[in-house]
Amino acid sequence: MKWVVASYARWTGKALSDAGEEELPKVLYHAPFVLVSHGQEADPILCYGNQTALKLWEMNLSQFLETPSRYTAEPMHRDERAQLLERTTRYGFVDDYQGIRISASGARFRIHQATVWNVVDEMGVYQGQAAMFHEWTPLGQQVSVNL
Template sequence: MTQLALVQLMLDSYRRLVGRELLPADWPLEQAAHWLQFEAPFCVLAHEASSDPRFIFANTTAQRCFEYSAAELIGLPSRLSAEAPNRQERQQLLDTVSRQGYATGYRGLRIAKSGRRFWIENVTVWNLIDDTGVCHGQAATYEKWQDA
């Protein structure tokens, strides 16, 4: 899947499942993709739909938050974004999203590459579902995080 197709899937799925726009609907796709990747002041991450999903998207803000470069974060198993004791809570969230399509208001403890622990707050997670109903993974966005 191309980067533009992935951004379109994230935007369309968010609109369909959450019921509002992630970005202004009148932006051309290329503008939306560039802004979301490089300029958005909030974090956006996505992972694919395998049994041990790996990140397929992480905008610049998320890369800074987790202290990884794009090359390091893309392909990393998303479970490694949480410490082992917190992975069950994270998995319960993802299971809820799988059943309901999305979840909002989540707060969870995460770990950066350096080992720094931080809270992500008011997180929205949604399924990446295409027009034919196929789920390609899940995405998450949040604006607030703070060191633990």
């Protein structure tokens, strides 16, 4: 979590929260916005999701932490998602992303104005990517999910 928070500040010049270091994990977990991250595996696995993300994707924490991040998008939207992640890798962060995502039950939703950034450690070594967004719109269509 430390790298997610520090990397957000590094790329955007903003803080995810003004909470102190001790309170920060709890504040971010209970935040009214979505905060997620994945690692640097060849097929990146989600490694953090706050309470809002878990509710939106309709998963408990253990399910979420076993999910390849590509499964947060429907197969037909995965190329778009891959292009976003490539653009993020190239520029460090993007703050204008919109896209369609899918929950574990098949509920579809559009995310708006997401910020996606590279997570780096203290030495600047790439460790994965994270995303944060405040707004989403349910699309009212259920689809079958093959996670």
